[in-house]
Amino acid sequence: MLLIHCPYCGEERPELEFRHAGEAHIARPENIAEISDEDFAHYFFYRDNPKGVTFERWRHMHGCGRFFNAVRDSVSDKFLTTYKAGEPKPDIADAANENQINTSKGQGAK
């Protein structure tokens, strides 16, 4: 069982209290009704699923209830850091995996 640091509670808590919520930093387009089929497909269906450093969302479901972002290594399952929703991608990941940064999509609140 993983221990996950909730950036809102400021505490490490067991994984049982959390729920994974998909890839992070994918913002809902503001003009969503107007975007092309291709843009919609990329927004809704396409995911990076990298081997290595991954940006993902978690929710402290059975705690404060807040959504937040995490940087995790998908190979070791190790959390590099967690941070509040809306905050930019932390540098730590830039250094750890430059390729991921190049293919990332936007800096939305999600």
Add this chain to the structure above:
Amino acid sequence: MSAAGANRIAGAGRLTPANTVRFTFDGKSYTGLQGDTLASALIANDVHLVGRSFKYHRPRGILSAGPEEPSALVGVRRDASRHTPNIRATVQEIHDGLDAVSQNRWPSLTFDIGALNDIGSPMFSAGFYYKTFMWPKAAWKHIYEPVIRNAAGLGVAPKEADPDNYAARYVHCDVLVIGGGVAGLTAALSAAESGARVILCDENAHPGGALRFEGEARLDGMAGHDWAVQAAGRLAAMDNVRLLTRTTAFGYYAQNFVGLVERVTDHLAAPEPDMPRERVWQVRAGKVIIAAGAIERHMVFANNDRPGIMLASAARTYLNHYGVAVGRKVGVYTANDSAYGAAFDLKRAGADIPAIVDLRDEPDAGLVEEAGVLGIRVLTGHAVTGAGGKLRVASMSVEPKKGGRTEVIPVDALIMSAGWTPSVHMFSQSRGKVAWDEETGRFLPGTYAQECASIGACNGTDGLEATVNEALAVGEAAAKAAHPKAKKPSVAISVGSAGKWAGGMVGAGPGAEAGKVVKAFVDFQNDVTAKDIRLAVQEGMHSIEHVKRFTTNGMATDQGKLSNLHGLAIAAEALDKPIPKVGLTTFRPPYTPTTFGAIVNHARGKIFDPMRRTPMHAAEAAAGAVFEDVGQWKRAWYYPRAGEDMHAAVNRECRTVREVAGMFDASTLGKIEVVGPDAAKFLNILYTNPFLKLGVGRLRYGIMCREDGFIYDDGVVGRLAEDRFHVTTTTGGAPRVLHHMEDYLQTEFPDLKVWLTSTSEQWAVIAVQGPKAREIVEPFVEGIDLSNEAFPHMSVAEGTVCGVPARVFRMSFTGEAGYEINVPADYGRMVWDAIYERGAPMGMCLYGTETMHVLRAEKGYIIVGQDTDGTVTPHDAGLSWAIGKKKTDFVGVRGLKRPDLVAEGRRQLVGLKVKDGKSVLEEGAQIVDNPKQAIPMKMIGWVSSSYWSENCGAPIAMALVENGHNRMGETLYVPMPDGVIEVEVCGTVFFDEEGGRLHG
């Protein structure tokens, strides 16, 4: 002759001769000693044959003296419901009355009919599952599988439920030490003396590890084992130490989370009834010190599985710890120094050692000399190429390994050592990467992935002194990491002589090389021979993972603790590649077999999953309700009266609701309070419907989509105030809908001033529906004018019902006029009873979920999840009216415009009339437009809801059918096993199409 067995040596071992224990094996009674394992007690009584093998039913004996045992598996029975199969005889401690049975034999252990498999064994060679029985399909089901299932397999599972309790504990510690041998004990002492909170676990009844058999080890001037006893005593006395014996670390998970299982009662003759059988410890450790030791490997030669052939360290353990000689005439076959110690000890205890056969040309001169002094013949550069005897080894055939004359030497036991494999299982489970050590020919811990350290034999540390020094340093460092100001430990251990753990050989020995048709076993439990592994390579398996699966080498319950390295070496040789290039398979939990009881633990029976009951549950039960499970909820399904079956009860309930009235418990509906100045704006985004202009006091049926445009949930939304909404969700949807709402609120629209609160359990919901609904509830309601004019269909108001605060909804899921009365949950029963007392004499009935389903289907109201399946849009469901035409944004607005979602011919929800007027379609049944086409037919849809409608006097159904909205009046077909049912496509409303009754 000792009472506790003919092979018991007076003065040897550490058990007390007076403490005898009676047990049975295959119905025969034996005497052992307190502290014996089943294996040591059986050998003491000269029983080596303990089972038959998995595939070939070959006679099998005891190979080891520990948890790595692949061969000596027995069933242990306490009573009818306490029969545990596949217990390792080398681990099970005996107690008075222990009842053990051999497995896998019929009619008896000494004469087994399945052993014919051994003779016909080409049929069972590697990969036989994949190759032989692929075709024809039917033959597999009717011929091969039953035969193989009877012939192959291990013990028999108990037939009754497990009556035992299992306990679980969570603990935190600074340092967890896995293994209580000399390394683990020393590290634990070092860490504990430094002030760290320490847990030491050891899988045996007493710590000591290899000190149990290593007679020459000396620590602090004491014999090794005496030191271990004293060290364990010191640890047990410390407040900051928890010493867990009979406790196996079975799984190493993320972030130093380690699962331990403690066997609490299996060794007791009469356990207290309130004791748990096992206790699982879920440990979160700051640092894990792995001191798991090493496992001796067997030699791979022809018929190396005959009973009486065992590991040298096992024989030494049986002698030095249990006082049991494994034979009177014991042959020794080794590629390693450590077997010499066993030979010398046995010789000194009075056994005859006819020869030590050493595969090496020049073993340690000192050992050879000592053998000479003891009068033991050493044959260097020789190999044992075969074993004689069947139910017990009777001889060993010895040849110079370069070839030459074969000498057959009679023996009644044969001990062997190919060397030692460091136990890297826990390290590997921690996701550490092992590295091949070329010099010593073994895999050792390489790159660490977690906060752990390996010490002693499992780290490739050879010799007692190096082990102790390493353990002292690692223990202290671990304590320092937890407590930077930790004091220096006062442990000082002086070390005497010690054996060596390096060296040896891997792979098949002489006589079992490629081309030799012999059974030289690599994996005893899965009956895998050296030849099988070569065959796998020949058949094209080039990765060790493929070789493993093709041969099943290492895939038995022992996970190849003895066999993996041999298998790897043989595959590497066949592939002509170095061992590290072929790679090692991954070790996975559990380290040793772990009971389902321990893993399931408390989560069984009633507390496997929480059971949720509504506030009116008891009243419903008293009224005779039959309940159905809806998720975790118990919901009243129907209320049969005397003489009624379900069909009759539901028909009566359906009629009564439409003719008079019915009362229904709707408390399980999900409820979410949406509050704040931007609440309407928020709901406008979350639902397809427009909400900005919904008036206070009004209700609206809302559809919630995902971004892809498919229906996600539905419910009724009531506006209680400008800034306050009462939202209902489907029964099963409440948590995910709230999660979905929170997601949008927190991450996409964080600027909206809205607060969401789950109120599902806060309200009891009583639905009263039918022509007399108003007349029944009116006297109880205060503060709300229930007249049609003041409170029409789709209204909501707050007032009191039976004097308690209530939210009354004028709404209907039946098509009748009716109310859903929400009162605080604790008052639900009181209000329910009051309404029932008034309504029942007026002809009102109670109705359950089945009637609710029928009535809503008569009206064409969908149930999300039944009439939708995650690929249905509001348009498909005939709910286009629920999409706000002027809205520029809502969740799903873009998804609904996707090409596939606006294409012609989508599956659309329609009604079906059954032409014969009586057949009730099966939900889930497939629909075709031409029943005469060849099989497989093209399916154009499926039945989503289907009932007998008493009110229509006919069966009714809804279905999702390709292009359904344009097929009105068409005839379609539902092919069923006993005939094709003709149906006519129609609208989804079967009753009161104009909807006038809603407003009555």
